[in-house]
Amino acid sequence: MTKPSATDSGNRPMAKLTLSPKILDVLDFGTPSAERDISRGLEKYFVESPAYQRVRTGAKTILMGNRGSGKSAIFKVLAKRERAAGSHVIELSPEDYSYELLNATMAAEDAGSWAKQGAYAAAWKYLIYVLVMKALARKGMRLTKGGGREIHKYVRDSHGAQQLGTLSLLMSYLKRLEAVKIGPIEAGLRTRELDRLYKLEEIQNLLPALQNVLESQRVVVLVDELDRGWDSSEDAKAFVSGLFQACVSVNALHRNLRVYMSLRQELYDDIPALYEDAQKHRDLVEKISWSEESLLELIAKRIRYSAHEKGFDVEALERAGDRACWSAVFAPPPPGMARDGSFGYMVDRTLYRPRELIQFCSEALDLARGRTSRLPVPYSAIERSEYGYSAERTKDIAAEYRSQYPGLLSVFEVFRSHPHTFERAELEMLCLELAFGDIPTRGTQSWLPLREPNDLIEILWRSGLLTAQAVDNGRFLGSHQVQHLNLAAVRRFRVHEMFHASLGIVPANG
Template identity: 25%
Template sequence: MRNIAEVENFGAVDADADELLRECFQDHPAYIAAKRNKKFLILGRKGSGKTAIFKRILTERSPSEFSYGHSFDDYPWHHHDLQAQTGVPEERRYFHSWKYLTLLGLAKLLLNADQSQPWSDESFDSVQALEDFVVDSYGSRDPDVRQLFSPDKELRFKSAFKLPFVDISGERVRVKELPPHIQEVNRAIQEHVLRALNPDNSYFICFDQLDLGFIKSDPAYSQRLIGLILAARDLFLAARDRGKKLNVVVFLRDDIYQDLQFEDKNKVTENFSELVQWHESIGGLTLKGLMESRFSRVLGESSEELIPWDQVFDETREMPSRQTKYKHICDRTFLRPRDVIKFCNEVLEQYKKPVFTGSRQFDNQVVHEARSGYSDYLLNELDDEIAKHVPQYKEYLEVVKEMGALQFSLEEFRSTWGRRASVSEIDPIAALGHLFEFSVVGYLKPGGRGGGSEYVWRYRDPRARFNASSEVFRVHPGFKEALDLVRQSA
């Protein structure tokens, strides 16, 4: 094993910047379910690894696999929103616009990437029909998806599409006039796409970064997401019925999904969704295994050398809390890859300081010293998630800081809250509910599994709901240093 001090880092917290992601990727059940066309809806907390799976599907190379990914950091939503249908149930207002976007992505794959086309006489006619439509309408076999809904674009159809409104509008329709006709347009495009898909190949259309610009109170945002989920399911099932291997994979934060309401949601959840979830030590993939793959990559003398956790962390001595270092670190994370990677990088940074060069492993002292930098990181992560949903959340945290303890009672919170004029108009119970939703606090639930009391955390159970009658609360340990809190028994 190489000297730990020679290592630069154990990876990045952001999938886009993580140079070890491809080499250390682990086959999470959610990834396998998507690749095998078992599930199309991949759910998970921010930072749980959804984007890692998204990037893995897009970057894998195979002569019989084709993928296209939509990532919406610069997508013209104002153009898409003009496609909302009227006179239909709210949850289906964007159903056909999402289906159109997906079908055009598939057409791009068939026309530009799938070298097996045309794979049959039947597919020859359909590929030709798709090419005529795409080129005549957008001027290219490979149009920019950001221009698909530009209002001044004019869609042009030839006889192969057999659209019922052709006799009225000639052979063309402007995109801004598309909504009344989009159902028939989609039906024609979908038929040609499904005929053209080679049954020996696999096709993936993936949607990520759907939480960008998310505002919980915006009904149009929820309607867009519901429309995408329903459109993905429709195409997923239509392809399965035709014996074609197509998956329209939607990556979505589980907390956002929990708040969506639409018909057949439970069927989608039970039959077509998979949760990206990591564990400390039991079931599925563990954070320890995640880090061991990274230790092996950066510390191993050869590609075959496996570096276990306790070869890097000295577990012969417990932390002062009588925990292993692994447990101590996990308790300060939201059980997300980015959190444990960040904590280990902070430990490495402390280890490299001259005062800590005596040990060949990470000891108690460097783990302890790493907590401050990690806690600041976790607080900054919280700001990214909560700020636009709870604008006054920093005032809520000031109340927590004023109490000064990891554990507190409802009475203590109410009393401290009442002394702050800046939040006097806000219900303290509602504030605790917001802090619970973002896992800043958990509440004590008497008589949990096994007969004893337990703390309920949203990050551990996305279905958990705040209990307004709770009397005892605990701040997540990861925020202890950043909020300058001390331990205190409830």
């Protein structure tokens, strides 16, 4: 079905592939979320980055990344492999926590000397230890030596009769703390009671037994999607920063007990208490980042897997490099349209997040199916799918920042039909007009009025809307490409290509 022929591409010989037209009907880039991808073979086409390796070995336990960057993918693959190796895996997701419920249930911080973060950290530790012991007791029912019996007895006596759900278990402990902290209780007694609760007295004496059991069994706890339902409330913040502290503490118990949590970048930026902790435990934080090469690898793996799954002989695809795989599926744009063929064109319209590229590729492929019967997909299909993709991304990016910068979409809209490139002075002027309300925006009262231009430029660069030219005549760089950039010294800015179609911005020439 494939017909390799050697051609020259620049200096490097590259196998040019011609794929059977039948592959067009069945080609599939997978779903845009890891939760659905995992049952469709994610493990087989997973890109094993050094970040994954560091998480797998437990060197890193806090996974940080933007939306769609692959946090859940790492957790899902890790869970699957740990289970296959016989570990107990506990996955906690939004069904297990609800910020709304926490808010409605817990007394406010100013109702007493509450110190919520510490209380949540204690409650999380309690919850994690109980869940771990329950998991061990379930499988190791007949454990009688090495501490198993004590754990089993505790689980049976304290958690056997009433089967509290995960959130209820956490809240029950918080309620105990709350009662002592803000209830009518004599001061001396209060200190003693609090001490007992903070030290997790109920389970403290079981920890040596747990360590013993962990010598021969492994438990992995994964807490993902903490941003779902995020309401920026006091309880939500204490919930997440408390979990961070609990993670660090529980992970010190035994190498065979690993607690991982994932954090969206904006969530982290929204919780000042976390910032301090994360600085202190920077060595535990893994930040997910992608490069053009690794994104190309991700798509090439999906092309090969999908053709193989549908029964095609993919030997030539297996042999061909990632670039050749791509070119067999997507034709290049006309000369001068992109710096690096159709891959360059598409990746330049992403913030280097896998979900973006998967979506863009899938949409172009869908469009092509109705119009052609052969591969590669013509550039016109990419072009036609761009507006929908771009409009969706613009909305989604603004939505990602809704708690920090509400109304960001109306600020993006201000760039509509402007030239794509701004000299610093022009951009500053625009920012001033925004900050003083000369250019009206919607829903931005909480953060935009009187904002310094430099501040606003930083926000727009961090969010992905703007790219910056760090050196004269150099490439424009976004926050997805460089971690830090001295924005104050940048003289020219450009709206990122991903937003062009949706904001009606005319393409740049170089």
